[in-house]
Amino acid sequence: MGIVYDEKNKTISLHTKNTTYQMQVDRYGFLLHLYYGKRAEGCMDYLLTYYDRGFSGNPYEAGRDKTYSMDALPQEFPSLGTGDYRTPACIIRNADGTFSSDFRYESHSIKEGKYALKGLPAVYAESHEAQTLEILLTDRATGVQAVLLYGVLPEFDIITRSLRIINAGSGQIAVKKLAPACLDIVGGKYDFITFYGRHAMERNFQRLPIGHGISKIGSLRGTSSHQYNPAVIAADHETTEDAGACYGMAFVYSGGFQSEAGMDQYGQTRLLMGFSEEQFSYPLNPGEALQAPEVILSYSFQGLGQLSQNFHRCIRTHLCRGKYKEAVRPVLLNSWEASYFDFTGDSLLKLAKQAADLGIEMFVMDDGWFGKRDSETRGLGDWKVNEEKLGCTLGELIRRINDMGLKFGIWIEPEMVNEDSDLYRAHPDWALAIPGRMPNRSRHQLVLDFSRKEVVDSIYQQICSVLDQGNVEYIKWDMNRSLADIYSSAADCQGRVLHDYVLGLYDFLERIVERYPHILIEGCSGGGGRFDAGMLYYTPQIWCSDNTDPIDRLEIQYGTSFIYPVSSVGAHVSASPNHQTGRCTPLKTRGTVASAGTFGYELNLDKISEEEKDEIRKQIAEYKQNASLVQNGLYFRLTNPQTENTGAWEFVSEDRREALVQAVSIRQHGNMTVDYIKIKGLKENAMYRETGSGKLFNSTALREAGFPMPAEFGEYRAYQWHFILEDDGAR
Numbered sequence: 001m002g003i004v005y006d007e008k009n010k011t012i013s014l015h016t017k018n019t020t021y022q023m024q025v026d027r028y029g030f031l032l033h034l035y036y037g038k039r040a041e042g043c044m045d046y047l048l049t050y051y052d053r054g055f056s057g058n059p060y061e062a063g064r065d066k067t068y069s070m071d072a073l074p075q076e077f078p079s080l081g082t083g084d085y086r087t088p089a090c091i092i093r094n095a096d097g098t099f100s101s102d103f104r105y106e107s108h109s110i111k112e113g114k115y116a117l118k119g120l121p122a123v124y125a126e127s128h129e130a131q132t133l134e135i136l137l138t139d140r141a142t143g144v145q146a147v148l149l150y151g152v153l154p155e156f157d158i159i160t161r162s163l164r165i166i167n168a169g170s171g172q173i174a175v176k177k178l179a180p181a182c183l184d185i186v187g188g189k190y191d192f193i194t195f196y197g198r199h200a201m202e203r204n205f206q207r208l209p210i211g212h213g214i215s216k217i218g219s220l221r222g223t224s225s226h227q228y229n230p231a232v233i234a235a236d237h238e239t240t241e242d243a244g245a246c247y248g249m250a251f252v253y254s255g256g257f258q259s260e261a262g263m264d265q266y267g268q269t270r271l272l273m274g275f276s277e278e279q280f281s282y283p284l285n286p287g288e289a290l291q292a293p294e295v296i297l298s299y300s301f302q303g304l305g306q307l308s309q310n311f312h313r314c315i316r317t318h319l320c321r322g323k324y325k326e327a328v329r330p331v332l333l334n335s336w337e338a339s340y341f342d343f344t345g346d347s348l349l350k351l352a353k354q355a356a357d358l359g360i361e362m363f364v365m366d367d368g369w370f371g372k373r374d375s376e377t378r379g380l381g382d383w384k385v386n387e388e389k390l391g392c393t394l395g396e397l398i399r400r401i402n403d404m405g406l407k408f409g410i411w412i413e414p415e416m417v418n419e420d421s422d423l424y425r426a427h428p429d430w431a432l433a434i435p436g437r438m439p440n441r442s443r444h445q446l447v448l449d450f451s452r453k454e455v456v457d458s459i460y461q462q463i464c465s466v467l468d469q470g471n472v473e474y475i476k477w478d479m480n481r482s483l484a485d486i487y488s489s490a491a492d493c494q495g496r497v498l499h500d501y502v503l504g505l506y507d508f509l510e511r512i513v514e515r516y517p518h519i520l521i522e523g524c525s526g527g528g529g530r531f532d533a534g535m536l537y538y539t540p541q542i543w544c545s546d547n548t549d550p551i552d553r554l555e556i557q558y559g560t561s562f563i564y565p566v567s568s569v570g571a572h573v574s575a576s577p578n579h580q581t582g583r584c585t586p587l588k589t590r591g592t593v594a595s596a597g598t599f600g601y602e603l604n605l606d607k608i609s610e611e612e613k614d615e616i617r618k619q620i621a622e623y624k625q626n627a628s629l630v631q632n633g634l635y636f637r638l639t640n641p642q643t644e645n646t647g648a649w650e651f652v653s654e655d656r657r658e659a660l661v662q663a664v665s666i667r668q669h670g671n672m673t674v675d676y677i678k679i680k681g682l683k684e685n686a687m688y689r690e691t692g693s694g695k696l697f698n699s700t701a702l703r704e705a706g707f708p709m710p711a712e713f714g715e716y717r718a719y720q721w722h723f724i725l726e727d728d729g730a731r
Contacts, residue, residue, distance in 0.1 A: 003150075009043040010024055011023065011024045014159055015154065016158065018157050019159075021035070021150075022044050024045055028062070029105045030082075031103075033076050033182075034074070036183065036297075038299075047186055048186075053067075053266075057070075059083065070082045071084050071086070074186055076148065077103060077137065078270075079102070081099065081100030081101050087214055087272065089178070089179040090103075090146070090177060091177035092174070092175055093176055095169065102139050103146050106145075110133055110134075112131060112132075113130055113132060114132060115162070117162060119506060120291060120503075120506065121293075121533070121534045121536075122537070123158070124318055124321075125153055129318075130151055130152060131151075133148075133152070134148070143170070145165070145166040157310045158296060160297065162294040162295070163178075165178065165290045167284035167285065167286055170286055173284050174284070175282040178274050178290070178292050181272065183271040185270075189209070189236070190235060191207050192208055192232065193232065193233035194228065194229070195229040197227060197229075198227060199546065200546050201545070201556065202529070202531065203229050203559035204556075209237070210261045210269055211263055212263050213262055215261045219257055220278050221482035222483025222484075222486070223256070223479070223482060223483065223529060224253070224254055225530075226527070226529040229563075230257040231533070232261070232271070232273065240303050241305045241636075242303045244302075246304055247271065250563050251533065251534070252296060252319070253533075254502055254534040256278070256279075257273070258274065259271070259274075275499070279494075279495060281495025282495060296314060296315075308561060308562050309634055311563050311565075312566075316568070316631075319537055320537070321540070328624070329567075329631075330362040331360050331600055331601075331620050332362035333362070333364065333602070334364040334476070334602045335348060335364060336367065337548075337574055337602045337603055343368065344389060345389070345397055348390075349400060352404055358616050358620065359616075361406065362473070364409035365409070365410050370466075378421060380416045381421040381422070382423055383412070383463055384466075398469075398471055407471075407473040408474070409472065409474025410476070411478060412475060413478040416481070417431055418445050430448055432487065434485050434486075437485065445480065445481060447484075449497075450505050451491060451497050451500035451503075452490045453504070460511060474519060477509075477539060478526075486498060509521075510538065513538055520540070522598075523535040523536075523538070524543035526546055527543050527546035527547065528542065528543065533564075542569070547581070550593035552581060554593060557596060557597065558641050558647070565631075567598070569597035569598060571597025572599075572602040573603065574603050575603040575604065586716060586718065587612055587616075588717075589717065592720060593718070595619070595622070596662060622720075626660055626722075630660065632654075636680045641666060644675070645665065646663055647664045649662055650662070650681065657683075657724065659723040661677065668715045672711045674708050675709040676705065677707050682699035683725060684700060687725075687726040691722040707721070
């Protein structure tokens, strides 16, 4: 299959359908990186150069050969202590207090199938779909081992990387920095593409040149965060959507992270992805191991669009799990923006009846149904149904909603606690807080210490007791603050708490997924504050942003699309004026933007007209008609909504016979010029019929010259065109 070992040249090549990744064990046992690019055969060690470079040290074994230096050679797993002064992938404090690791090759093995990671999310595959490469490296002075893991999915042009640090020595060590993925690129000029933001405006596209020094993004918040996303791209300066070289990394992890990109003194580029260094110092006693999370890598020589499609296919089909991973999701109505905390069982039933009449398929009861939760200041942690507020049991409410033909969903926030709660009064030590210091509050709440098993077990039992009361088919799993005050009374070292917290979260989620395989879970953290590949392993969709303004969502969903598939993007139609921005937009526009995601509604149906209700029925029908194409088709970005007058995107079926193009006018001017949308991905020089107008169009002309955007009066108008290949094929 994809992994080939060349005994003569000591090279290991990882081949996918279109790419090759090659490394070499050199004469001193160092594992060098040779090549990652378009598929190629043979040994690429000619790319290595050896010169006498001043102030670049030489391993002792090199003797008088001053041309051999780890400070200049590209490596698979660079560590501090070998004479490489670039940013390392690994820093270990040894038992004697020194900071030095010198990992050398010991052995490797090739196995059929894809490795799995105990307690951590990871890409999965059948045995015939993937291979695993495992490489053992050892620091012979300390006995510490590094086991490098590579998973190869040839049909997806995907390679995954992970590693395990094993303390096979005699004293306690501490892992201070660990990046499971490092990519050294010996030549070229690259840009660092990252996705920055804030609450309610996540994953904005940013592209800056990689220069000398280090460009670094990351999160110190204990979660992947609104501020930076744990997915990055290194793209050649000239790379566009449709052409050029680019490398992508997506961290399959939901905690703090950092990614670094820099050009060294010799013009070589290093790209890293791993744990955040701050507040991280993971102790390992003799015999103990630290398993790092996985990073998904892909390379494209056909531009950013192809790179995105590689990630989309892999995440949708080999990371997301469960009955809904590729299924059309039910159209839902969430109660939050309709009533916030102010509701009763009767008002919920009225809203559900209105939803059913419109063709909506699921009703979701959001925050406020438990404990004494009538505001955000109290009740979190007390996961007992407030039957007085509902006027009935949860089971009865669910039954009555099911009788309307609706599925039922519920909101939870298991990781949080209010000080005004029975749980906190009984167990104040269960909240993260540093002894002798008053804790930081955020949204009037504290964070439960999920690094402690007894805390996770208790909350898990509470949540299960709720879910067992009726036919719950959807969970919105929220998490509405960042972590601070990092201290656990149960930890032998506070530098392990943040990672152990994430492991506790994953344990909780895995148990929920196993116990309730029929339930669709949507992740959420103030919207998109934990939108990462790790969460998608448990929650196949994530609330993309608390900001439902469709014009802002154009940019948010644009940035999200570079790594994450449309099927993972939680998107709803909300009220106008919008509750986050006050902007007024047409209902059609709100529906068009939300349909480029999982699609649903979040508004008060008492406040819309009969005409708008008819429009909603039409939107739902159109969504159901196109949902399979939207969720599983090839996604193309047609414009950049950050800079252009139009936001436009496209879905194309894998067989290229069908395409759906959607567009929204963003900026309106007097005597408007015409924008032309260039349509991609169709069969070459073939005729396609646009179903709305019935007109025929040549695919080559649509790609080269484009399709005119209507220059109509009025702002924020939305358009949709559906193209079907004519049976007589190419002209």
